[in-house]
Amino acid sequence: MGKQYETVIGLEVHVELATRTKIFCGCSTAFGGAPNTHTCPVCMGMPGSLPVLNRKVLEYAVLVGLASNCEITRYCKFDRKNYFYPDNPQNYQISQLYLPVCQNGYVEIETEDGSKRVGIHEIHMEEDAGKLIHDTWEDCTLIDYNRSGVPLIEIVSEPDMRNAQEVIAYLEKLRLLISYLGASDCKLQEGSMRADVNLSVREAGTQKLGTRTEMKNLNSFKAITRAIEGEQQRQIDLLEAGEPIVQETRRWDDANDCSYAMRFKEDAQDYRYFPDPDLPPVRISEEWLERMRAALPEFRREKMERFRREYGLPDYDLQIITQSAHLADLFEETTALCKEPKKVSNWLMGEMLRLLREREKDPADIIISPAHLAALILMKDKGEINGAAAKEVFEAMFDEDVDPHSYVEEKGMKVEADTDALREVLGQVVAAHPKSVADYRNGKEKAIGFLVGQTMKVMKGKADPGAVKEMLRELLQKES
């Protein structure tokens, strides 16, 4: 019988904050600008330039700390982490080593064995690096510093996780808290949330931690899961073979489903941190902290409770709608306009989720305005458009937030209700299908469905099937 092993995992999560400007200068953080058009002497590390802290970065960092039960460091400062690499024009990254802004917190996650606390060792503020692009033609490296100085927080967990499921639950929890705070959209694919996995294995029942490795470049929950499973097996195989585990940084290769050690020529991991003399320390007053506490939003649990109370939604709906603050806000604002909570919820759970999946988007990307969604729901309620048309309009709203009234008008999707045109078609359909008419009159209720279908076909869908059915009943009764 082989040995039993336990996997021990801690995470370093980098989150890009949703500020308008960089952490230490007034350059835009907007995505997709032409290379180096969002740069200045500060974020390019020009000698003599002076960084000044963005107030919003401190606010977001403290809010995330409060939401994850951290102690807020009342006197904190910035340090320089020295390293030479072209993505870093200053030759040091401004970060926090000695007095990080938040410390000793935790979040609760749900696991198969019930809820569990994952400790947060610290959260610190730092700046992002530039982007390196390999130019194959010239065989050189091109550098775009637009990302240089974009604000990040790094959330360092305690080694409290034991498997991939717990890691995913922890990341989901962080993403939920942070997106509810509006501090970041936390998209793994786009890099606004990045997770480095520190993993070691040890014999089950022992206390001493094994040698750990750090894994980088994990861009999806799937990659994280695969990487964790692969790395724990790799380490167990080494231990079983009596070989040592080397403490190293490994890069996950998603395409090949494996990781490999990253080697640097000069691998001296000595960052020679020291306090940044350009940035004066930050002292957080009780009064300011109190304002931050008051600014904490309603989080998921409270929101679910309130939605249950105020709108009478079932648990299933609550689970889905509150998974994103944006979705929850859209629900609430739309309901305020159309007074139909369950119908709003159905649209969000049905078509909205379907389209998000199909277009591979995140709830944070939803652009539909509450006014347009409310209008669509009311139009369908009044029978102005039928179900199929409503779905088509919804899709157009999903892509471009079109005004449903003008869209329906333009596309001629309005339902013909009780008009002469509709009556004429009904007459034709009845005349053309004497057998179905006879079947219906002989008590075959199903036959009317066929006649409704024929009518809808001639009307090209621009009729309300329910109303058509009623009109047919009336017509057939009259004529018998």
Added chain:
Amino acid sequence: MAHSITDETIEYVGILAQLELSPEEKKQARQDMGRMLDYIDQLKELDTEGVEPLSHVLSVENVMREDVVTNGDMREALLANAPEEKDGMFTAPRTFG
């Protein structure tokens, strides 16, 4: 001189600072570093009981700016400092494996 710096230390510090030193420079650097450490020893003799570590030379705190974009596109001026550029980007020797 109480402190003597080994050749290994000088080599290591040189690598960290990305400096290539000649044998004469290494010798000079060893002496300089030894003197610096001697001076640190001298400072250590001071009684600092109850004195907060100084992290900034000015007695200022909480210097912050609002989250407002104040910079426009300065690419041309900034790239003017670069020895080489391509497609609006700086070029550097290849860094990928």
